[in-house]
Structure formats: structure tokens, C-alpha cells
Amino acid sequence: MNDQILMTNDLTKKYKKHTSVDGLNLRIERGQIYGFLGPNGAGKTTTIRMLLGLIKPTKGNIEIFGQSLKKNRLQILQQIGSLVESPTYYGNLTGRENLEAVRRLRDLPEKRVNEVLEMVRLSKVANRLTKEYSLGMKQRLGIAAAMLSNPDLLILDEPTNGLDPSGIQEIRELIKELPEAGMSVLVSSHLLSEIDQMATQVGIINNGKMIFQDSIERLRQKQKPLLKEQGIKADLQNDFLWLSQTEPAFVSDMNASLVHSGVSVYRLEEVKRTLEDIFLELTGTEGSL
């Protein structure tokens, strides 16, 4: 059950005086879609670069598939596909040739190129030069390159950047299907709604520190009705009466007693805090633009 494929301990990256990632303890289990959430500049991309061995951590260690990244980088990378920030594309090559370059480097079967092109719906434009691609197409190409090797762990940094709503929808559906094929996914985003719709596990990072890491259900549980802790006691604000309970029996009783006591009630409404509110509360307001 507890099949951890990625684990970091006290992962820290300092640039001179600025601490970009501070004591991060990431835990990802097999088959999870791990949503890595945080405002811009929170340290998501820096963390992902460290996970791929592109930059060296100042402190802490990374274990992927039970092996130390420092010692077995190449064996680990064999099983990882990644897309980091803005997508890589060789403008002088066609979409297919771009993937072919990756295929040759990784020594994969030739048919994979067409398979991934189909998966990200680029087959029609596969023979066009990528410098003519739109941002969304380049992004899909990057995702295709990441999936080319059929990796055990897929690391996608802001994969839906630059995609239109239908493109976002497609990629989201694609990612959600991956665990069925035994893939685990680490997907980062600064948009909670994005993570909310595909992740099974959430890690929220702010100013380089992990401020929440648990299942998405646990995050949703923070979505309880307002002022619950006050029980029957209600709060009067700007002509609105706030109650903490919403059970039909309780509400109708409350309504009856209010009406009976001469208070006219014109509307009963249940107000839930949105996930956005929870997110902002957790990250503070400084990170949001």
C-alpha cells in the first residue's frame, strides 16, 4: 500500500541569500496524481529541476524509485518523462522530427512517435516545422516528448500553460487516465481549479515551504460550512444572519423559530467557502498577483 516512488528529505536550494526551496519533504506514491500547487515564484520549478538533477540541491536528498538521485541519476531518469516550464522545440525541425530526436536519444521503438502524436492530437501537424506551431501546439509537443518513453513517473511543470480551454480539458483527461497504465504523475500548477480537477494528492508550497500535503479529500474537508464552531449561536453581519449548520431539520427549525418570533426571512442560502479561499488562506495573500 505504502509504495513510495518519490521522496525528498529536507530538500533546500539557496541562491546566495535567497532561499528558493526550504526544507521540502515531498512524498509521492505509485499511481498517484500529485498536484504540486503554489503561487508564481513559490519554488515549484526549482524543486522540479532538482528532482530531474538539472540543478543541485544546497541541502537534503532525493530518492526516486528507492534510489538516491545523486548516485543513480541516469538509471532513475530512464523511468522519468518530464516537461519543465516552457516547452523545448527545435524550430528547424518538424513536430515528428522533434520527437524522433528524443526517440533516438532514448533508444525507443519507432512506433512510439506516432502513438504519442496521436495522444496529444498533433498527428495532423506532425510534418510542419515547429517554429510555425502555436504555443498550445508546442506545449502538446512537450507533453508528447515527456510521454514518449512510457515512463513510470511523469513530471509535468505547468502543462496546461498556453492551452485553450478545450486543450486544457483534453490534457486533463489524458493525465487522469495515466495511473490506469501504472504511471504516476507529478503535475505542478499555480491554479487550484486545475489541480482540483485531476489530482488525487496535493502539495501546496509557498515561499519555498510546504504548507499542506495530503489527499485532495483532506483539502476539501476544510470546506465546512461557515461559523460551525459557534453551534446554534448565530452571527449578525450587515443584515445577514450567519448560521453554522445547514442540516434541513436544523434550518427549518431555525426558520420556523425565526418566523414565529416575528423575524421575516426572505431567503435561506448555503454559502460554502470556495477552494480558492482555502488556497489563499493557506498561501497568504502576498503570493497572489
Added chain:
Amino acid sequence: MRKILWAEQLKLKRSSLLIIVLLVPLLILSYELVNFTYRAEFVEKQAEMFGAASMWMYLLYDNSLLFGLGFPLAATLTASVIANIEHQANGWKQTLSMPVSRGKIYVSKFMWLTVSLFLSVTIFLIGMVFLGKVLGFGGPIPWSLLIGDCYGMLIAVLPMMAFQFWLSMTIKNQAFSILIGAISAIMGLFLAAAQTTRWFPLAYPSQASTVVLQYEGLGFNQDFSAFLVINLLLVIALMFIGSIHFAKQNVQ
């Protein structure tokens, strides 16, 4: 290693590499064509004055300075084009997160640089033979002198190639490495002029011709083999240091 080489080869497709590979040989050859036709009289007089054994030797002597200046520039630009393909594609983070050793990627790109310049000198060699035949140079074709002159030049620029390649690979702004390369090529000409500084590696390309002007006239280059040995040792050292530095770099 083979799969990396083929992947790197694909990335060079439709790049401006071919233009640069052709540029220097064609420019020098067209200059020599004009020189040997429109200034034929002057050229013949000078060949006689220098005691050239044949017009072939005079041709080799005459183009040595241009080639010695032009070929380091070609090496600079070629290194820049090859490295810049990756910079421009935002490609480092993708290429270097593949399960492939960074040192091998560094070396395989350098190998394509060497192959490109090998092609360039080969074109120059064929062009010189063609030029000599068209202009009706007398005597047998001095193959060893011609081949030595062309491929010797390739070996003469190897250390500079390795250095320029490292600059272009590690510094994203290619204007910087091209500027350094241009200054180095010109510096080479000046360094070659003085007895002590002519042993500085930058000065080799302009002295790497198989035929040089000596006190008694045009003769064979006596220092040629020394240059080759020093350069081969230097390029191995430079590539070793360069690839280790490259492998340790943080990738942004």
C-alpha cells in the same frame, strides 16, 4: 554513443550549418580565382621572386594567411551554430534530463563540429585541385602538400575549436563567444609575427600551411609536425576540462 550522435545529427537538419561550412572555402577560392586570372602577371612574377617550385606551391603559400584567418572564424561560427540550436530550442533542460551522460552529449556535439569542419577543409581541398587544373598549373598535383595544408589546418584549429565550443555551450549569448573567436583569430596573425609568441596556440592556424616563405624563398614548413603534436595534446586536455565543467553546471 551512436544513438546520441544520430539524435544530434537530426537536430542540425535545416540549420545554417551548411552555409558556414561552405562559406570560408568558397570565399578564399573565389579570391584566388580572381588573383590568378586578373593579376596573373604579378602573381607569376612574385612566384618567380619567391623561388616557388610550382604554381601549386605559390597557391598554398598565397592562401595561407587568408585561410589562417578565415578558418578560425569558420570554427567559431560553426561551434556557435551547433551550440545555439540547443540554446534556442530551450533544449538543455530536456536533453540533459534524458538518461544520457552529459559528458557524452558534450563530446557528441563536438564530434559534429569536427565533422562539419572536416567537410569544410575537404571542400577547400577539392576546390584547390579544381582551381589548379582549370588554371593549368604545371607539374604533377602535389597531393601530400595539398592534403597536409587542408587537414593540417583542421588540426591547427582544434584547441581553439574546443575553447570556442566550450564558450558557446556554456554562455547562452552567442555574441560573446563570436566576439572572442573573432579577436582570437586576428590575435593569431599578430602573435605569429614574433619569434616567441608564434608558439602560442592561437598563432598556429596562420602558420599551419605546408608551404611557408623562408629566408631562401618558399619551402616546406619545418614546424608543421610540432604544431600537430602540441595541438592534439591540447585539444584532449581542453575537451576533458570542458566536458567536466559542462557536466557539473546547473541547468536553468
